[in-house]
Amino acid sequence: MGTDVRVLRQDDWDEWYDNLIRAFGGVPESSEERELWRELTEVGRSIGVWDGDACVGSAGAFSFRLTVPGGAAVPAAGVTMVSVAATHRRRGVLRSMMRRQLDDVREWGEPLAVLTASEPVIYGRFGYGAATHHLNAVVDTSRVRLSVPPGTDDVRLRYAAPSDVLDACEAVYARLVSRRPGMVARLPGWERLGVLDPEGGRDGASPLQCVVAERDGEVVGYARFRIKADWEAAGPKGTVVAQDVDALDPAAHAALWRFLFEIDLTSTLSVRGRPMDEAWLNMASDIRRCELLVRDSLFVRLVDVGAALEARTYQAPVDVVLEVEDDFCGWNAGRWRLSGDAKGASCARTTDAADLALSVRELGAAYLGGVSLAALGAAGRVRELRQGALAEAAVGFGSAVAPWLPHGF
Numbered sequence: 001m002g003t004d005v006r007v008l009r010q011d012d013w014d015e016w017y018d019n020l021i022r023a024f025g026g027v028p029e030s031s032e033e034r035e036l037w038r039e040l041t042e043v044g045r046s047i048g049v050w051d052g053d054a055c056v057g058s059a060g061a062f063s064f065r066l067t068v069p070g071g072a073a074v075p076a077a078g079v080t081m082v083s084v085a086a087t088h089r090r091r092g093v094l095r096s097m098m099r100r101q102l103d104d105v106r107e108w109g110e111p112l113a114v115l116t117a118s119e120p121v122i123y124g125r126f127g128y129g130a131a132t133h134h135l136n137a138v139v140d141t142s143r144v145r146l147s148v149p150p151g152t153d154d155v156r157l158r159y160a161a162p163s164d165v166l167d168a169c170e171a172v173y174a175r176l177v178s179r180r181p182g183m184v185a186r187l188p189g190w191e192r193l194g195v196l197d198p199e200g201g202r203d204g205a206s207p208l209q210c211v212v213a214e215r216d217g218e219v220v221g222y223a224r225f226r227i228k229a230d231w232e233a234a235g236p237k238g239t240v241v242a243q244d245v246d247a248l249d250p251a252a253h254a255a256l257w258r259f260l261f262e263i264d265l266t267s268t269l270s271v272r273g274r275p276m277d278e279a280w281l282n283m284a285s286d287i288r289r290c291e292l293l294v295r296d297s298l299f300v301r302l303v304d305v306g307a308a309l310e311a312r313t314y315q316a317p318v319d320v321v322l323e324v325e326d327d328f329c330g331w332n333a334g335r336w337r338l339s340g341d342a343k344g345a346s347c348a349r350t351t352d353a354a355d356l357a358l359s360v361r362e363l364g365a366a367y368l369g370g371v372s373l374a375a376l377g378a379a380g381r382v383r384e385l386r387q388g389a390l391a392e393a394a395v396g397f398g399s400a401v402a403p404w405l406p407h408g409f
């Protein structure tokens with residue numbers, strides 16, 4: 001019997017979601033978490049694959065707005081909840097979902113699709129490139145100190161129950177979104193993900209704790225974290241596990257990090273998913289004792305090359321003809337002239353000779369300014385056809401602030 005790809009119906013959500021949970025190992029989520037994802041699922045933008053009565057594939061697409069270089073919030077399908085039943089793996093079910101989904105995203109007029117991958121090898125073949133990376137760190141806080149900027153001591157820190165100060169924390173987050181490429185404006189309900197605290201997700205640590213940073217009575221930052229207490233014969237050796245740290249200015253940022261570095265009875269700080277240009281890295285006394293690990297984070301797919309390249313700005317003037325290969329979304333393939341600077345850009349079809357040749361995957365990787373076109377060129381993934389064009393484009397595509405996706409989806 002063949003399989004059938006169709007738009008999800010609300011009544012089918014449980015079976016559809018069970019397929020996803022099973023594909024990720026089958027350990028059920030807490031009911032609170034499951035109900036939140038039920039609410040957040042955009043049913044009409046999600047698809048399922050059915051084999052008779054059985055759901056064997058799932059994929060969703062949130063209606064995000066993604067910050068791009070220059071600060072615009074560009075419609076982007078947030079591809080999510082992708083699964084194929086192990087009974088039906090490697091016979092093209094994912095490919096059929098990716099086909100349907102990218103055709104839909106194009107029809108919805110969204111220039112971008114974005115995702116985070118369970119395994120980085122999966123999505124390149126569909127034109128996604130790893131556009132942001134993030135840092136994980138395990139800091140020996142018994143040895144590493146932070147030199148903080150002036151004004152740090154003027155920031156007042158106070159404990160609060162995470163849900164009591166949720167609105168104030170969200171207001172801080174909302175002000176940060178347009179400042180950094182890769183950030184996503186939170187849709188209604190998404191704020192609750194930050195304070196979900198199922199016991200099964202704590203890994204032996206405390207319930208979620210929250211400290212807000214205030215100046216003149218206004219919340220200017222917050223940290224959410226857990227403490228994992230531990231003792232050995234010589235004394236305490238607890239770990240601070242940071243979940244979110246967001247702040248509006250350097251002093252508030254420093255005050256929160258210094259607090260996390262110095263909590264009594266702890267000697268380790270574990271942080272995950274932080275921006276590549278995290279400010280505390282430049283305050284730390286000993287970077288070698290921070291055990292940094294880089295990981296891929298947000299993958300970007302240009303669904304409409306012209307609209308996507310016009311939606312961002314370029315930090316230095318660019319005027320280049322790109323020869324774009326796109327096997328999976330053939331409507332993008334061919335030559336495009338991109339002319340732009342820090343004020344705006346135009347990108348249109350051309351018959352002029354090409355300056356650079358690259359696939360849509362490399363364009364996705366470079367799109368947010370976090371992966372250099374020159375570095376991709378050095379890897380043989382961008383070909384320079386006019387001398388000087390690669391350096392010109394690499395500078396223009398860059399971003400002063402590292403692009404960053406603050407949380408998964």
Ligand SMILES: CC(=O)SCCNC(=O)CCNC(=O)[C@H](O)C(C)(C)COP(=O)(O)OP(=O)(O)OC[C@H]1O[C@@H](n2cnc3c(N)ncnc32)[C@H](O)[C@@H]1OP(=O)(O)O
Pocket residue numbers: 023024079080081082083084085088089090091092093094095096115116117118119121122125
């Ligand atoms: C955005 C997200 O939600 S990420 C979450 C992705 N989901 C998971 O990781 C859950 C567990 N895994 C699964 O559910 C499935 O194995 C999937 C979704 C990753 C793949 O589904 P399948 O239906 O088996 O993929 P399909 O048969 O369409 O494969 C398409 C191509 O991708 C390749 N491929 C698929 N999965 C993988 C993988 N995990 N590693 C390497 N290659 C892969 C196939 O070999 C095939 O290659 P080809 O085009 O050269 O022939």
